[in-house]
Amino acid sequence: MVEWNRKDLLGLEELSKDEILFILNTAESFREVSTRPIKKVPALRGKTVVNFFFEPSTRTRASFELAAKRLSADIINISVNSSAMVKGETLKDTARNIEAMKVDIIVMRHSSPGAPHMLARSVKSSVINAGDGSHEHPTQALLDIFTIREKKKKLEGLNVSIIGDIAHSRVARSNIWGLKKLGANVTVCAPSTLMPPGIEKLGVRTTYKLKEAIEGADVLNILRMQIERQSENMFPTIREYAIEYGIDSEKLKYAKKDVLIMHPGPINRGIELTPDVADGPYSVILDQVTNGVAVRMAVLYLISGRPESDESTD
Amino acid sequence: MNLLIKNGRVLDPKNKIDEQLDILIEKGKISRVAKSIKEESARVIDAAGKIVCPALVDMHTHIRQPGREDEETILTGSRAAVKGGFASITVMPNTKPAIDNQGVVEFIYSEARKTELVNIYPIGAITKRLEGKELAEIGELVKSGAVAISDDGMPVMNSHIMRMALEYSKMYGIPVISHCEDLDLSSKGTMNEGYMSTVLGLKGIPAESESIMVSRDIQLASLTGARLHIAHVSTSESVELIRNAKKKGLSVTAETCPHYFTLSDEAVLNFDTNTKVKPPLRTRDDIRAIKEALKDGTIDAISTDHAPHTEAEKDVEYDFAPFGIIGLETALSLSYMELVKTGFLSLLGLIERMSLAPAKILNLQNKGHLSQGSDADILIFDTEISWVVEKNNLESKSKNTPFLGWTLISKPLELIAGGKHIMKESRIIKNEPR
Ligand SMILES: [Zn+2]
Ligand SMILES: [Zn+2]
Numbered sequence: 100m101v102e103w104n105r106k107d108l109l110g111l112e113e114l115s116k117d118e119i120l121f122i123l124n125t126a127e128s129f130r131e132v133s134t135r136p137i138k139k140v141p142a143l144r145g146k147t148v149v150n151f152f153f154e155p156s157t158r159t160r161a162s163f164e165l166a167a168k169r170l171s172a173d174i175i176n177i178s179v180n181s182s183a184m185v186k187g188e189t190l191k192d193t194a195r196n197i198e199a200m201k202v203d204i205i206v207m208r209h210s211s212p213g214a215p216h217m218l219a220r221s222v223k224s225s226v227i228n229a230g231d232g233s234h235e236h237p238t239q240a241l242l243d244i245f246t247i248r249e250k251k252k253k254l255e256g257l258n259v260s261i262i263g264d265i266a267h268s269r270v271a272r273s274n275i276w277g278l279k280k281l282g283a284n285v286t287v288c289a290p291s292t293l294m295p296p297g298i299e300k301l302g303v304r305t306t307y308k309l310k311e312a313i314e315g316a317d318v319l320n321i322l323r324m325q326i327e328r329q330s331e332n333m334f335p336t337i338r339e340y341a342i343e344y345g346i347d348s349e350k351l352k353y354a355k356k357d358v359l360i361m362h363p364g365p366i367n368r369g370i371e372l373t374p375d376v377a378d379g380p381y382s383v384i385l386d387q388v389t390n391g392v393a394v395r396m397a398v399l400y401l402i403s404g405r406p407e408s409d410e411s412t413d
Numbered sequence: 414m415n416l417l418i419k420n421g422r423v424l425d426p427k428n429k430i431d432e433q434l435d436i437l438i439e440k441g442k443i444s445r446v447a448k449s450i451k452e453e454s455a456r457v458i459d460a461a462g463k464i465v466c467p468a469l470v471d472m473h474t475h476i477r478q479p480g481r482e483d484e485e486t487i488l489t490g491s492r493a494a495v496k497g498g499f500a501s502i503t504v505m506p507n508t509k510p511a512i513d514n515q516g517v518v519e520f521i522y523s524e525a526r527k528t529e530l531v532n533i534y535p536i537g538a539i540t541k542r543l544e545g546k547e548l549a550e551i552g553e554l555v556k557s558g559a560v561a562i563s564d565d566g567m568p569v570m571n572s573h574i575m576r577m578a579l580e581y582s583k584m585y586g587i588p589v590i591s592h593c594e595d596l597d598l599s600s601k602g603t604m605n606e607g608y609m610s611t612v613l614g615l616k617g618i619p620a621e622s623e624s625i626m627v628s629r630d631i632q633l634a635s636l637t638g639a640r641l642h643i644a645h646v647s648t649s650e651s652v653e654l655i656r657n658a659k660k661k662g663l664s665v666t667a668e669t670c671p672h673y674f675t676l677s678d679e680a681v682l683n684f685d686t687n688t689k690v691k692p693p694l695r696t697r698d699d700i701r702a703i704k705e706a707l708k709d710g711t712i713d714a715i716s717t718d719h720a721p722h723t724e725a726e727k728d729v730e731y732d733f734a735p736f737g738i739i740g741l742e743t744a745l746s747l748s749y750m751e752l753v754k755t756g757f758l759s760l761l762g763l764i765e766r767m768s769l770a771p772a773k774i775l776n777l778q779n780k781g782h783l784s785q786g787s788d789a790d791i792l793i794f795d796t797e798i799s800w801v802v803e804k805n806n807l808e809s810k811s812k813n814t815p816f817l818g819w820t821l822i823s824k825p826l827e828l829i830a831g832g833k834h835i836m837k838e839s840r841i842i843k844n845e846p847r
Contacts, residue, residue: 112612191728211730212614213684232732234614269614296617297608 103401107219107226110235111276119277123245125397126390132169133392143172146203146403150176151193152229153209158364158388159229159239163206166395172204172403190214191221198222203403207231225402233267239363240273242394244281246387247318250359255282260312262344263322263371264333265289265298270322270363275301288312290344292333309344313353320361321346321371337370347373351381359383415439416834417452421460421793425467426765427782436465438789441832446783458827458834460793466764467781468500468790468828469745472561472771473590473644473668473716475737476502476533479520480509485721485810487521490741491530493719493809495836497741498825500790501532501772501780502719505565506543513538513549518557529843531830532790534560534775536590539578543567548578555585560775563590565644566691566736570596572629579639588642588666588774593626593651594692603732605678605693613681615731618693624650631658634665642774643667645718647692649702656711666774667706668714670740671747672815674703680815686727686734687815690720704757707766714770715763717744721811739809743802745794746821753796754822760796793827800824808841 103121111119132140148167150160160176167174179189190209197205204225207215212234219226230236248254259278261271265287275298278285285303287294288311299305306312313319324340334340346360360372360381368374377384416438423434423446435450436443476490477483485493487504494502504521506512512521518535525533537554541547543564551562562582568591569575575591582589599622604610606617627643631654634641643655646669658665672690677697680688688694706712720737727734748767752758758766772781779788799822804812828836835843 190730209730211732214730216684217730232614266611267614272612272614295611296606297611300608301612 103404105402108237108398108402109216109219109226109228111237111240111273111280112235114280116280119241119244119280122241122394122397122401123248125401126241126245126394129396129400130390130393132396133389138169139171140169141171142400143167143170143403146172147201148172148174148204148206148399149197149202150174151197151205151207152176152178153214154230156208156230159208162388162391163229163395165392166399169392170396170399172399190218194218194222198224204399227398227402230269232269233272234269235273236269237273238391238395238398239270240277241398242387242391243274243320243361243363244277245390245394246361246383247359249386249390250383251317254278257283257317258286258315259283259318259320260286260288260316261320261322262288262309262312262346264293264324264328265322266293266295267325267328268322274320275303286312286316290334290340293328309350310353313350315355316358317355318359318361319346319354323363323365324367324371326367341370345369345371345373346376348375348379351376361387364388415452415455416458416829416832417450417455418458418460418465418791418793421463421465423465423783424761424764425783426761426769428784430783431761436783436791438791438829438832441789443783443785443787443789445785458793463793463795463826464760465791465793467768467783468792468830469498469767470501470771470777470781471499471717471719471741471744472503472714472775473670473718474502474504474741475507475718475720476504477508477721478524479517484723487524487533488528489808489810490719491528491533492841493739493741493807494531495828495841496808496825496839497743498745498792498794498828499531499741500792500828500830501534501777502741503560503775504533504535506536506538506563507565507567511538511543512536512554512559513541513543515550515553515557518554518559522558530835532780534558534777536560537562539564539569539589540574545569545571545574548574548581551578551581552585555587560777561588561590561642563592563644565590565592568592568594568596568626572633575630576633576637579633579637579641583637583639586640586776588640590642590644591626591630592644593623593630595622595625598622598625602693603689604681605695607678607696609678609681613684615681620648620650620695620699623648623692624654627651627654631655631663631665634658634663635661640664645670645673645692645716646703646706646712647673647695647699649699652702652706652711656706659711666713667711668716668771669703669707669712670716670718671744671751672738672740674700674707675747675751676815684731685815686729686731687738687813687817689731689734689736690738691736704752707752708757713766714774715744715748715766716771717741719809721809722813723811727813737813739807739811739814742807742809743814743816743821745825746823747816749796749823750821789829789832791829792825794823794825796823798824
């Protein structure tokens with residue numbers, strides 16, 4: 100039997116296949132809690148969780164908050180305006196303050212890759228990465244993989260295509276690490292300007308052609324297009340991006356009959372997904388949101404339950 | 414007091430010496446290099462089993478005085494230099510205020526005289542306030558003692574201004590030192606662009622941001638006939654361009670730094686901000702090309718690009734940390750390990766690239782060699798001693814090095830600068846900081 104020994108969850112890169120499966124299986128048992136009339140278990144009673152967000156986020160923050168509450172933990176939200184964080188002393192100082200308040204788990208979202216790693220090194224509290232720049236977003240990938248497994252009953256041999264701004268996507272990176280470890284075939288599809296160098300070394304197929312990404316895919320995971328990429332000249336216009344890479348029912352004609360459409364949200368309707376596809380029969384986007392709470396409950400539960408390290412003995 | 418260094422293995426690249434000899438120092442100059450010198454009046458330093466060579470010369474040092482004395486001062490930087498075996502260092506012009514006028518050059522010389530440790534040579538700015546818009550008073554800078562001009566980390570992007578700077582510098586015989594970086598290509602980047610930046614999600618700096626500007630500056634050197642020196646070469650493509658320029662007979666010289674032949678971008682993996690430097694740490698292929706270039710002479714010199722930053726500045730998110738790492742105290746050991754131990758350079762070749770070559774580029778005629786009558790700047794070091802890089806054994810006021818915790822081989826023991834014995838058994842024997 101696998102045990103959970105990690106203090107932090109910073110990414111899927113460092114997790115083993117067994118650890119990922121352990122989280123997914125734990126999430127299975129928590130999903131049922133959300134269907135009860137009283138959606139609460141006492142697993143984390145007396146524990147304190149801080150949502151420490153340096154980037155605006157409604158969904159991920161709310162999802163962690165619900166997960167913590169359903170486990171009976173106390174949770175507070177701290178939002179810091181990233182632009183006010185010109186100097187990082189604030190991160191260091193805030194970390195020390197949080198430490199002094201005897202917080203058990205810090206859930207952190209930050210625009211700079213490695214920020215949660217830095218925090219994890221400097222505090223005894225557990226740190227969960229809720230997205231660090233373009234680096235990783237492990238709980239999002241876990242809930243994506245959970246949803247795929249729920250619908251397809253397997254992961255081994257499945258064809259998953261991730262479509263959109265691969266270069267700046269932490270969702271893509273975490274999904275690639277997780278899916279590859281679980282035996283899925285991953286294709287990444289982006290305009291050439293948004294395809295990061297060397298990505299194929301992660302064992303993925305790359306293509307600029309949307310049709311190639313759609314054909315034969317069991318899952319299409321469509322990424323949100325950040326509008327500001329246009330001002331960086333990553334593509335000519337939003338209009339052209341929507342024409343070339345937006346998924347509409349016309350393009351879905353190339354897809355398998357039982358394809359799943361996923362999106363980490365929030366959706367730019369009419370850009371990467373047309374409304375009829377987002378709300379259509381292939382879409383499992385709302386299942387992702389539901390499963391997100393269960394997966395985050397599992398992560399909070401496992402992290403808080405790790406064997407105590409005897410910090411007092413040095 | 415006259416000094417007599419006895420029984421050491423003397424290495425002098427200029428005079429092609431590599432044998433056991435004695436060196437007599439009188440009145441701050443080297444007066445004799447010969448076998449078994451007997452001189453009753455001189456104090457003897459026994460160097461048996463050790464290397465005796467010209468003290469090292471660093472042609473690319475950031476000393477933060479004036480302006481950022483919390484990072485490094487002329488005194489602490491000088492002490493770090495002594496510890497690393499350097500008797501001559503430079504001050505790159507990005508002080509505050511910048512070294513873009515006589516007054517700042519004179520201030521640095523006067524502070525350096527007060528510390529009385531090593532020779533300190535200011536490098537003047539190419540443009541006023543390093544803004545890349547108007548030429549600084551280059552003639553005045555040279556007259557007051559600047560040995561070269563550079564805008565270093567604020568590279569001159571305007572090709573016309575760079576051309577004029579090169580043209581103008583010819584009258585003074587000084588090199589123009591170029592930090593080659595296309596700022597539009599490197600914009601917002603924090604590490605080398607490639608597989609590692611993709612995995613880490615950090616914005617990359619493509620190798621071409623360097624080599625495009627190396628190519629531009631070589632063409633401008635060809636157009637003007639001026640002396641161009643390429644700072645901190647980090648990519649194989651830059652090496653290739655410089656090799657071709659030299660083949661054509663252009664007066665182009667180049668330097669690299671120990672971190673560019675010791676670490677690749679894989680060192681960024683744990684987000685250690687002490688690996689954040691410009692140009693960024695590149696790939697294993699680049700490391701190989703740089704070592705080859707040092708071997709065949711395409712790269713003339715090894716410099717440190719010693720760039721001190723406080724712990725508070727570096728102990729932040731990777732994106733927010735300043736670029737730069739310190740290097741004075743680790744340069745010789747790292748170069749010995751990576752170049753001599755691996756067979757790329759002979760010990761004589763290494764000393765040449767760390768003393769004679771930079772001295773020549775900066776027109777320091779009496780530095781970098783042991784000829785009779787030259788300045789008595791002499792280093793004695795031991796290639797057998799290993800030591801561990803630790804914050805508390807570094808003299809530099811800043812500790813931003815990615816080599817913390819590394820065990821290094823070879824250690825400077827004695828340093829003589831201007832005939833004065835300023836380090837004994839790795840202990841600096843004057844100017845203890847308050
Ligand atoms: Zn530079
Ligand atoms: Zn520099």
